[in-house]
Amino acid sequence: DSGVTQTPKHLITATGQRVTLRCSPRSGDLSVYWYQQSLDQGLQFLIQYYNGEERAKGNILERFSAQQFPDLHSELNLSSLELGDSALYFCASSVGNVGRGNEQFFGPGTRLTVL
């Protein structure tokens, strides 16, 4: 158990809909990262927050947005969903930034299926 929790575990929805994925980092970790993993693909970095502020941005679509709240939990919002958004979405946390050699701890992921 990494100490990172994600809810829900599974999500099935229809095209055009909007969903929210939630992540609670390990106690004491200030950074939260979101990744997308499509079937049999590597992880695609989406976005990072550090202590409530956006710190780094990867290949995140404009239809997607995220935020980190004062209690450090984070939410990833996916809107106008398309079939291609079906994927595993992982959240990870670390004490600081990976630039300082901080390892990331990953949650179990949310499997999103768009029908």
Next chain:
Amino acid sequence: DAKTTQPPSMDCAEGRAANLPCNHSTISGNEYVYWYRQIHSQGPQYIIHGLKNNETNEMASLIITEDRKSSTLILPHATLRDTAVYYCIVRVGSRPDSNYQLIWGAGTKLIIKP
């Protein structure tokens, strides 16, 4: 930005050492090398990371060449539970100590055989 190259798959006999190579020929002097693994569709698990020196922990050893252009992850006594996809990744970023992200490739699928 540094990228990594790994063989797509490898086999190893149970009980033997598994040596997973990684090339990162464009790595910069202040970029760390990280190794993670992913078992089935579980969340990736951190294994080890290093900058210049070789590193060892309870899971594995990391050998980094002197020119830092390649590294090898060593699982000293592989078990069936080590079957997973192993990712060698480096950080990329535009400013010191911020806006860093890890670029994940396809990894190496390691199969441990009885």
